């Protein structure tokens with residue numbers, strides 16, 4: 001079993017919060033961000049003066065989804081998106097502990113663990129120590145858990161919720177965590193990291209089966225042909241490596257959203273945590289391919305529609321939608337005619353701009369205003385009462401001294 005060293009962010013950092021962020025802009029200077037926003041453990045804009053606590057939390061991550069990607073998707077879709085149905089919106093800073101511009105590993109680890117870490121990290125702190133994730137905490141508390149991605153399931157974003165490795169490149173190491181974690185539901189690509197491994201002879205596909213999972217993949221049946229049985233944990237692989245783009249025929253994300261919510265609701269009466277990622281908005285923007293980015297955005301929005309349909313009927317589900325970072329520095333310009341979009345890119349990489357946050361359901365009101373990416377974890381954890389009691393006590397004492405936070 002993994003050693004669970006809960007190196008939660010240093011509570012003492014609260015005392016030295018300012019100056020929180022000094023960015024060095026001069027050419028030739030270090031691009032390091034100095035400051036300790038990284039080590040806060042109390043979310044901004046959070047006053048728990050309500051008894052409204054969500055039973056289920058669904059975190060939806062649009063990888064690379066900035067405001068322009070959203071706007072382009074909305075106009076390309078007849079001026080409407082499911083995202084417009086969210087009553088609460090906020091903005092989020094995305095920098096990592098090592099860079100002004102984050103990667104998806106550090107970005108997702110901020111969401112999963114509440115710690116700023118270095119680019120490339122998966123579920124570890126900047127000191128390379130394992131940090132317990134919200135998914136692991138949910139599991140420990142008897143909730144059901146799920147991960148869905150349109151990348152390989154071992155890719156940086158989903159991996160950061162279940163695995164603890166120093167580098168996102170160690171996909172086969174990441175796959176091992178799927179066998180040692182009691183994850184209830186997963187859908188994504190990357191089958192080869194499980195059963196055609198180069199670093200050892202293990203067949204993790206077979207191991208998951210013998211552990212009691214109902215496991216299948218795209219070679220055997222389509223996800224739309226399956227009704228998962230909540231009596232057994234469920235996994236379906238969508239590709240050997242990375243799944244197709246939606247333009248290339250991939251269609252499983254909205255289906256997975258519907259199946260997962262129905263399944264997880266029945267799986268534990270205590271509630272569930274689900275992370276669902278629209279992984280390829282980012283890839284389309286790295287490729288500076290506007291139409292492909294719009295198609296990925298709309299696929300993600302269709303999944304959001306499925307999630308909202310569930311949450312509205314359920315009434316006890318908090319839905320949060322955000323992005324790990326923007327990709328491409330996308331600009332929306334007027335094409336040839338009022339209804340023609342001209343999408344331009346200023347870079348083939350990620351950017352440091354703030355990204356939006358959307359929230360619906362019990363606890364949603366805490367997700368307005370400007371926050372840090374680590375706040376996503378802390379807000380979820382505070383709502384669910386997952387903070388270690390000792391930290392809560394220290395926190396209470398400090399709250400009396402500090403107005404800020």
Ligand code: MG
Pocket residue numbers: 063104151155156157158277279282
């Ligand atoms: Mg990703």
Ligand code: ZN
Pocket residue numbers: 064104282283286327350
């Ligand atoms: Zn990227």
